[in-house]
Amino acid sequence: xxxxxxxxxxxxxxxxxVVSTVAFFLGALSPIDPADSILGxxxxxxxVDAVHAQLGLDRPVTTQFFEWAGGxxxxxxGASLFSHEPVTDLLARALPVTLSLTLGGLLISLLLxxxxxxxxxxxxxxxxxRIATGxxxxxxxxxxxxxxxxxxxxxxxxxxxxxxxxxxxxxxxVGDWLxxxxxxxxxxxxxxxxxxxxxxxxxxxxxxxQEYVRTAMAQGLSRRRVVGKYALRNAAVPVVxxxxxxxAGLFGGSIVVERMFSMRGFGTVAIDAVLxxxxxxxxxVIVVAAAVMLVVQLLLDLSYAWFNPKVRLx
Amino acid sequence: MNPPVDPLLSVEDVxxxxxxxxxxxxxxxxxxxxxxxxSLTIGAGQTVGLVGESGSGKSTLARVVLxxxxxxxxxxxxxxxxxxxxxxxxxxxxxRAVQAVFQDPYGSLNPTMTVATILDEPMRIAGELSTRxxxxxxxxxxxxxxLTADQLDxxxxxxxxxxxxxxxxxxxxxPAPDLVVLDEPVSALxxxxxxxxIDLLERIQATTGxxxxxxxxxxxxxxxxxxxxxxxxxxxxxxxxxxDQVCDEPSHPYTRLLLASALDADPTTSARRRERRRGLARAxxxxxxxxx
Numbered sequence: 001x002x003x004x005x006x007x008x009x010x011x012x013x014x015x016x017x018v019v020s021t022v023a024f025f026l027g028a029l030s031p032i033d034p035a036d037s038i039l040g041x042x043x044x045x046x047x048v049d050a051v052h053a054q055l056g057l058d059r060p061v062t063t064q065f066f067e068w069a070g071g072x073x074x075x076x077x078g079a080s081l082f083s084h085e086p087v088t089d090l091l092a093r094a095l096p097v098t099l100s101l102t103l104g105g106l107l108i109s110l111l112l113x114x115x116x117x118x119x120x121x122x123x124x125x126x127x128x129x130r131i132a133t134g135x136x137x138x139x140x141x142x143x144x145x146x147x148x149x150x151x152x153x154x155x156x157x158x159x160x161x162x163x164x165x166x167x168x169x170x171x172x173x174v175g176d177w178l179x180x181x182x183x184x185x186x187x188x189x190x191x192x193x194x195x196x197x198x199x200x201x202x203x204x205x206x207x208x209x210q211e212y213v214r215t216a217m218a219q220g221l222s223r224r225r226v227v228g229k230y231a232l233r234n235a236a237v238p239v240v241x242x243x244x245x246x247x248a249g250l251f252g253g254s255i256v257v258e259r260m261f262s263m264r265g266f267g268t269v270a271i272d273a274v275l276x277x278x279x280x281x282x283x284x285v286i287v288v289a290a291a292v293m294l295v296v297q298l299l300l301d302l303s304y305a306w307f308n309p310k311v312r313l314x
Numbered sequence: 315m316n317p318p319v320d321p322l323l324s325v326e327d328v329x330x331x332x333x334x335x336x337x338x339x340x341x342x343x344x345x346x347x348x349x350x351x352x353s354l355t356i357g358a359g360q361t362v363g364l365v366g367e368s369g370s371g372k373s374t375l376a377r378v379v380l381x382x383x384x385x386x387x388x389x390x391x392x393x394x395x396x397x398x399x400x401x402x403x404x405x406x407x408x409x410r411a412v413q414a415v416f417q418d419p420y421g422s423l424n425p426t427m428t429v430a431t432i433l434d435e436p437m438r439i440a441g442e443l444s445t446r447x448x449x450x451x452x453x454x455x456x457x458x459x460x461l462t463a464d465q466l467d468x469x470x471x472x473x474x475x476x477x478x479x480x481x482x483x484x485x486x487x488x489p490a491p492d493l494v495v496l497d498e499p500v501s502a503l504x505x506x507x508x509x510x511x512i513d514l515l516e517r518i519q520a521t522t523g524x525x526x527x528x529x530x531x532x533x534x535x536x537x538x539x540x541x542x543x544x545x546x547x548x549x550x551x552x553x554x555x556x557x558d559q560v561c562d563e564p565s566h567p568y569t570r571l572l573l574a575s576a577l578d579a580d581p582t583t584s585a586r587r588r589e590r591r592r593g594l595a596r597a598x599x600x601x602x603x604x605x606x
Contacts, residue, residue, distance in 0.1 A: 210421045211422040212423055214414075215422055218381070218413070218414045219436045219439050220405065220409025220436075221435075230426075233426050307426065309428075309469040310425070310469070
């Protein structure tokens with residue numbers, strides 16, 4: 001087990017090298033010129049060349065890449081071309097925001113999805129299941145920016161229970177931090193929860209038809225215990241798989257919701273950097289995102305081994 | 315023949331019906347009768363074979379006996395006392411006394427548990443033995459069904475179908491039950507493995523005095539193991555009696571048809587039997603309507 005984990009962690013290194021290399025050269029192909037943003041409209045060619053020389057963009061791409069890579073291995077990810085802020089600082093500020101929203105959204109999706117999925121599976125085909133499945137379809141169809149708008153309007157503007165915008169770091173108080181991330185987490189978690197509910201329902205229905213479930217009932221195990229102990233664990237593999245996809249989606253896909261709540265998270269940093277072509281920031285974002293995804297994948301594989309003994313030995 | 319035995323479990327006048335899927339919201343619900351006027355008695359230490367074609371209600375009856383299937387009418391008695399599954403104390407005793415082995419040796423064992431945990435589970439639920447006693451019993455059971463001690467820490471997927479079925483049998487025997495319901499326990503196994511499992515079941519009965527309700531569609535196997543045989547057709551028990559009597563002098567046309575359906579290795583016998591079977595099927599169809 002330990003060897004599997006170590007091997008997987010070591011595999012992260014070459015993967016990140018490949019990802020960052022590809023990303024760097026793809027970025028170099030981008031038609032967006034950072035000089036346009038710096039100089040404003042209609043610059044002369046001399047001005048553009050001067051900016052390029054100043055930013056080091058006049059050198060061959062490979063030279064630029066090795067300069068960046070040389071810094072990256074020592075932990076220096078470069079700086080933004082525009083704010084001159086070190087990329088590591090930029091990411092260190094954005095990452096807690098996105099991680100909070102991702103975890104919050106994940107928690108909401110599980111709190112919503114698991115009970116509803118279990119409820120539906122236990123009443124498969126009956127009225128309760130149909131109502132729940134209908135509701136799930138509805139949630140899944142709700143766009144998160146629209147839900148975010150409604151949440152802001154109702155809970156922040158009308159009731160004033162939560163702040164409408166802004167992120168409070170956890171270091172400035174757990175209560176304020178929680179209040180700040182509640183609404184965006186809800187906006188993100190509801191449709192993700194619908195996916196979890198669907199997957200839980202179908203996986204659990206399949207497991208409940210297995211003979212070992214019937215046997216356990218015949219042995220006198222209560223329904224609650226049969227579901228909790230036998231069925232859920234066996235139904236878990238497809239559920240954790242979609243949860244892992246949800247995490248990836250929440251991590252990268254919360255840009256719209258971040259914007260709506262004026263939170264400068266990872267997605268916002270990424271989109272700004274791409275649109276202005278801020279190469280070091282783009283690289284930093286990609287490396288960190290790749291690392292996060294690889295960690296999620298590792299956790300997913302470990303959970304497979306935990307839920308399914310067949311995986312453990314092979 | 316067999317000495318008279320005390321009734322261990324009896325099913326009395328049981329009716330079960332299932333709602334069919336409605337064809338439209340406004341259409342009235344229609345019902346499918348799965349069991350109708352079914353009565354059956356299983357004596358202590360006895361094996362009752364239950365035969366019948368697919369859909370005849372064998373497995374529904376098994377579920378009724380196991381207390382997994384709500385009844386529309388009728389009773390189940392264990393040692394003369396009515397089984398009331400709304401009372402926790404009688405439920406616990408009943409769940410311990412009646413165990414089950416199902417057909418599919420791949421689906422009947424929880425894939426996330428080791429064999430030792432699987433065998434321990436029913437005893438833990440019954441809650442009568444200490445942890446140490448249960449561990450001893452697990453080893454004892456493993457030995458009984460021919461598993462080695464080091465196999466106890468393995469998972470079900472690491473065993474063959476026959477081994478899995480023996481694990482399922484060991485699990486059923488774990489809480490020292492009075493009756494084991496065997497719902498087609500050998501149908502999914504190779505013929506050579508089938509006889510091993512049947513021998514094992516007979517040996518266990520000889521030493522422990524457990525009763526079996528043995529469900530199968532292969533009459534030869536049922537005849538071999540059963541003291542009495544009940545024949546089911548379309549939700550009813552159409553014939554019940556001593557095993558040899560039912561097989562040698564069947565009184566109901568369906569039983570005759572079922573007996574005639576058994577295959578034979580010799581082509582000439584087979585051809586003769588085919589002729590006989592066709593005659594019986596015609597006679598049966600005249601009496602009971604279409605039969606396929």
